[in-house]
Amino acid sequence: MSMIANENIVNGSGVTIDVADVSKWYGSVVAVNEVAFKVTPGITALLGPNGAGKTTMLHMIAGLARCSEGDVQVLDEPVRGNPGIYTRLGFMSEHEAVYGFQTGRRFVEMSAQLHGLDAIEAAAKKAIDIVGLADVQDRPLKGYSRGMRQRMRLAASIVHEPQVMILDEPLNGTDPRQRIEFQDVMRRLAREGKTILISSHILEEVETLADRILLMVSGKLAAAGDFRAIREKLDGLAYRVRIVVDAPRAMAAALVAMEEVESVGVEEDQSLIVLCRNVGPIQIAIPELAKSNGIRLLRVEPIDDSLEALFGYLVDR
C-alpha cells in the first residue's frame, strides 16, 4: 500500500509558503508532528478532523505561534519576528470576536490604517464591496449576524491586497448564497496569482474550490496534492460503482468474470455495487457487457469518487 509522501507540489510559479519539518508541542502534547509541504499560488485547502492540528499549523504559518522545531517561510522570508511580512500576508483567525463598538467600516479602515495604506477609505470601500456588505457598513459590529461578521472580518484581512492569504474556517456561519459569492471572490483572487490557504470542514465546497488539498490527521500530514491523484495512489481503497440495470443478476455474473472487478454485491433495491481497482476499464466495459448480454443499462454512478470518501478512508486508517 503506497502512501503519498511529502513531495513537492509544483503547479504554478514558485513556492509561496514553505513549511519545513515543522513540529509544535505543548508540554507532552504534540499538536503538529514533523509536517512539511510547499504551497504555490492558487487555492489550497487544509483539511482534517477536529484536533488534527490545522489551526495550530495555520497559526505557525502566519507567524502567530512559534514552531517548536522546523521553520516556516513565506515568500522566501521568515514569518516569525518579521512584522514586515504582513504587508504581503493576510490572516483570518478562527475566533469570531470583533470590537463590538466599532462600525464595520471603521473596523476595515482601522485594518487598512494599521497596514500603512495611503488611501485608507478607498481600500476599505473596495474590500467591503468585494464581500458585499456596503449597505451595512455603518452599523456597529455587535449588531451583525454571524455570517456578516465573518465577511467583514474577511474584508479586513484582504484590505491590503496581500499576496498570500491564510483563512481559518472562513465559511463558518455563512449561508449557501454567501458561500457561493465567497467562492467567486476566492477564484478571482486566485486567478490574479494570489496564494490562498483555506482551512475548512465543508468538504463539498473544498472539492469545487481547491486545486490542491493538504490533509492532516493527528498532527501529521496524511496526504497532499490533487485529491483525485491521491485517490489513485491509494491501492488499498477500492472504487465503488453503483449500477442499475433491468437484469441485475445476469449483469452481476458478467461483471464478476472481469479481472478488474473485485466483487459485486446486490443491494436490497436490486442495484449492483461493484468494487474495482480501476474505474477506467470498468466504465468502458460496462456498456459493452450490457449490450452483448441484452441488458438495459439504467444508471452508472461512482459513489465514492469524492473527497469525503478519501477523507473518511484516510482519517479512519
Added chain:
Amino acid sequence: MTESDGQLFDLGYQHYEGPREGRMRARKALFVNGVRTSLGLGRSTTAKLLPFAFFAAIMAPAILLALGASTIGDTLTPGAELPGHADYYQIVSLLILIFSAIIAPELLCSDRRNRVLSLYMVRPLTSTDYVAGRWVAFFAITILLVYAGQIVLLLGLVLGADEPLTYLKDNWLDIPRFLAAGAIVALLTTTIPLAVAGFTSRRAIASVFVIGLFVVTISVANILVECKEHDVTIVNGQVVEERCEPLTGSAAKWLGLIDIGSAPIHLSDMIFDKEADEQLGIEVAKLNNVYPVLWYLLWILGPGLVLLARYRRMSP
C-alpha cells in the same frame, strides 16, 4: 451437550435507566461545582495556587499565635495579653477580603461571560437556586477558612496552657463566640463581592471594585474619625488617661460606620466583649449596640436582595 445461549450486546448508544433525581440533586451538584471552582480543583496547578496560598496565609497568624501562646504565654507581664480569638478576625480581615474579592467573582462572572447560564437554567434549577447555590458554596469555603485558623489557635492555647483542661473549662465560651463571629465575617465577605460580581461579566472589574469599595471606605472613615486634639496624661511613666477629640466631633461615632469592612469586626468585639483599641473602634463603640448591628444587617440583606433580584431578571 449443554445448552448455551449466546448473547449479543448492543455497543451503541446506551440509555440511562437509573433514577432521575430532582431539584435537590441539581442543587447539590451546583454546590459541589461552586466549591470546586473556588478552590481551583479540576483545573491546572496554577488555578489552585491562589486559593491554597490564601489558605496558608490565613492560617499563618493562627499558627504563630498558637505557638506564641504556648511558649511565651506565662512570661508576659500582667496586663499584657497576646492576641487571642477575639483579635484573630481583625488580623486576617484584609486577607479574607482579598481572597473573596478575587475568587468570588469567578463563580458568577465566568458563567455569564461564556454565556453558559442557559445550560443551568434548562435544568430543574431556578435562577434563585443558581445564585443561592453559588452563595452557599462560597460561604462554606470562607467559613472553613475562617474556622480552620481559629481551631488551630484554640488548640495552641489549650495545649500550651499549664492546665489544659482548666483552661478549656474557664474559656469554653470562646468557642461559640468565635463560631458566631466567624459566621458574621463570612456572611459579609461572601455577599458583597458576589453582589458586585452579579453586575459585570469581567472578573477583574468586580475584584477591583470590591477592593476599592473596602479600601476607600476604610480610609475615608479613618480620616473622619481622626483625632484633632489628643491629650495624654502620663503619671509615673504610665499612660493614665487618654483623651481624643475627633475631627468631626460627636458625628464621628456615626461616621465611623462608613468603614463597611469593619462592620463585622464591631459585632465580633461585641460578642467577645472586647474593648476596641483603635480610634475607629473606640468611636463606634460609643454608639448603642443596636446601630452597628442594624448597619451590618443592611449590608448583608441589601446586597443579598439586590443579587437575587438581578438574577431573577436576567435572561441567560
Added chain:
Amino acid sequence: MSAVLGLSFRQLGGRWRLLIIFFLVVLQISLAITVSVLAGKEEDFEEGFINIMLDGLLVGAVLPLVTMALATASFGNEMDDRTLSYIVLKPLPRWRIALPKLLASIIIAGPILAVSGAVSTVLGLGSDVQTAMAVGVGLFIGVAAYASIFTWLGLRTTRALAFALVYVLLWEGLISSFIHGVDYFSVRGYTLAIMHGLDTTALAELEIRTIEFPAAVGGAAIATVAFFWLTVRRLQRMDVP
C-alpha cells in the same frame, strides 16, 4: 500608532469606568475640603493630612486601584476576547503596538489623578503652587510606573488583577510597613519620595518614611522602562491566541 491609541481609548474609556474615576476624584477633593474646614487650625493637622489623605488614601489606594483597573485591561481585554491578532498581524514593530496601549492608560489616569491630588492639597493644606506641583508630578510619575507594570501583567497572565492586588496590598502595603527596604522596590515608595523630594519643606512629614530622591527617580524610571521593554519582548515571543 494613533489607530491603536484611539482603539485603546475607546476600549478603556467605558462610561462606568470614567464615572467611577470621576466619583473617586470628587470624593478625594470633598474629603480634603471637609477635613480642612473641620480641623484646619489644629497643630498636627498637616501631618495627619499628609499621612492619611495623601499617603493612605490617594497614593496608597486611589492611585494604584485606578491605574490597575485601566492598565491591566489594555491588553487584558484583547487577550480575553481573542482580538489581539487584529493589531498584531500588522507590519508594525512591536513597540509601536505596546506603546500606545501603555500611553492610553497613562493619558486617561495621569492628568486626572495628578490634578485631583494637586487640587486637594491646595484646598486641604492651603499650600502653595510648589507643593501642589510636587504632589501632581509625583502622582503622574506613579501612574506611569504602575501603568507600565500592570500593562505587562495584563499581557502576561489572565490573572493579572489578582497579582496586581497582591502586589499593591500585600507587598507595598503590609510588608513595607514592616521592612523599610521594600520601599526601594515599590512604586508607592517612589511616588512618595518624589513628592517629598520636590518640596522638602511642606512635605517634610513624609521624610521619615521615604527613600532618597535620586533613588526614587531612578527606580521609577527603571521600572517604567523595564516593564515596557518586557511588554514588547512578550509581544515578540508569545503565541498569539
